[in-house]
Amino acid sequence: MSATPPFAADTALPSVAGLPAPAFSPLYQQIKGLILQSLQAGEWKPGEAIPSEMDLAARFGVSQGTVRKAIDELAGENLLLRRQGKGTFVSTHAEQQVQYRFLRLMPDSGDATTEGPAERRVIDCRSVRANAEVARALGLRAGESVIQARRVLSFQGEPTILEDLWLPGSAFKGLTALQMSDYPGPTYAMLELEFGVRMVRADEKIRAVLPDAEQASLLQVTEQTPLLSVVRTSYTYNDAPMELRRGLYRTDRHHYRNALG
């Protein structure tokens, strides 16, 4: 029971010259926003169930159908996971059926399960000052503290991915090389667990490049071997960038897979 709808739909806001009217916000979008706030505030932790649709409907003072539509959208964005008969759960990078949610590199033959998990070797992990590029990508000022790490992922004993990554120092203070290498499972799952930061979506820019001498050596290829450069920016709930990652992928036994709708 209880409350009245959070806001009246703003059907008649003043319109701005030159721009289309500010648009009207349906109830279920407002409910979606409220659920998003609770997710962001950590009211429900990754992997946990959120309240049932009926409970949320009562809490927000709307019908079940309206809550349902809000949850539908959040589930479509992979922020929530519905399980019939059990409840609706906060998405997590752990306990994912697919091992790595953001990694699109696939073995040429077989699939990720036949290949087994990656072996990780952390080469470097330390706190540095952000240069201009890193600062821009993470929404920081140049010179602010960031954690920089480098590691090599190997599949079936063959070094395949060289990753450099940068995380804002403020959110990940105290991250160690040990955490980066010892956590069993995706690094994003470790960041959720240890720092409460959940990466929710990401953008990638892909190029073909040649490695420098050090990169080639780490991947055990020649400097004439073309590699995929994958620059990823990952975002948390409020669309704030929380990670910059640059991967160099060997594509002699793997390929980057993409589905176009």
Place this chain on the structure above:
Amino acid sequence: MSATPPFAADTALPSVAGLPAPAFSPLYQQIKGLILQSLQAGEWKPGEAIPSEMDLAARFGVSQGTVRKAIDELAGENLLLRRQGKGTFVSTHAEQQVQYRFLRLMPDSGDATTEGPAERRVIDCRSVRANAEVARALGLRAGESVIQARRVLSFQGEPTILEDLWLPGSAFKGLTALQMSDYPGPTYAMLELEFGVRMVRADEKIRAVLPDAEQASLLQVTEQTPLLSVVRTSYTYNDAPMELRRGLYRTDRHHYRNALG
């Protein structure tokens, strides 16, 4: 008015040993299937409006809400396009706001609109016999007739993409180099218009490679320039493969963009 629901939900089909029960098919999924059939049969052409939700509800003998949910899914798969106040339309590669629906290559600065349309140069277009690889990708037998084409796309005067593509000869009989070069707009739109074949989704496998001498010459780069190899298989409504395309992308002024959800 009219008909009874197309099928009773098959709640109690015999279950197969070792497999989970055959599942139950909600009404809206059946409606979705019927709409899909009409699309595939060409009852409504790309760009045209399909009947209103009320009309379809009457035609199928279900409620508007059920038709709505079926259409929602088809719109989510980009097969239909909803426009409030106007109707629901069959998606098309023409009149797309984004010029190229399947092309993920973006200029490093600015966007596709600032860059202007690509200039196309068709180098080759002829009928050949499918080799084993092409036959497998297109679901043909080796030796069957396929149309093979090669072309270069240039942006702002700079050759950027070299494409080889293969189309099943049966569906595209009579395709000429002239059609490939003269049609203003996406090639996929031309194939819709001239052959009634609509590419609905695609898969891409991406690698970093070095070009051979001929490829390098066509793209005006050296043989030591790393390029993106993008092998795309495109599918029509019934998930039948209808095109194999291999692109070599220069990534010195462009990058392949991907969003991860």
Place this chain on the structure above:
DNA sequence: GAGTGGTCTAGACCACGCG
């Protein structure tokens, strides 16, 4: 059997596009 999400319906009203 109780509780969850999933489907389906019927009806009311709203926003949008267009003649």
Place this chain on the structure above:
DNA sequence: GCGTGGTCTAGACCACTCA
């Protein structure tokens, strides 16, 4: 002002999970 898709409600019943 009409027809379209879009929102919201209320209620019934179904499928799934787990105790």
